[in-house]
Amino acid sequence: MAWRFWEDIMVGERTESRALTVTAAAMKEFADKYDPQYFHTDIELAAQSPFGALIASGLYNCALWRLLDHEENGDIAWVCGIAWDDVRWAAPLRAGDRVRARSHVLSKRASSKRDDAGIVTIHHELVNQDDAVVIRFDSTSFVRTRATGSPAPDPTPSPSRTFPEGGA
Secondary structure, three states, X not given: OOOEOXXXXXXXXXXXXXXXXXXXXXXXXXXXXXXXXXXXXXXXXXXXXXXXXXXXOHHHHHHHHHHHHHHHHOOEOEEEEEEEEEEEEOOOOEOOOEEEEEEEEEEEEEOOOOOOXXXXXXXXXXXXXXXXXEEEEEEEEEEEOHHHOXXXXXXXXXXXXXXXXXXX
């Protein structure tokens, strides 16, 4: 499968990643290094917090989303991100949760400043085993146009991508 360029992306297409189980050890290891708040690092103190237990750092939520989303959307010929809008941490992520990344292409338009890339906005969610949204946001990014050519060897295509009716 080849790279997917701006011209290939369809408004309405969706992906959903595989599930990944979150462990207390991985949550704590990340938090110890990058976000050492007690409710992310200390099981006993976290039990006394408003959360009642250890919860993952919001930054760890983002890292898990990035890992899972890249497996689904890593075949898009990204140039770079421009913005994340309407970011919400909607529910705490806890040890034992099984999370999946979902994406839904909201819009795309030609860039008024670049002719080597177009602009795509995608709604993203990291959801748990109960389909509760853990984090959600809209990302806006530059995506290479077909005339730009491949940025690297061909990627692995997403196994879960679905298109709107009548599309691809």
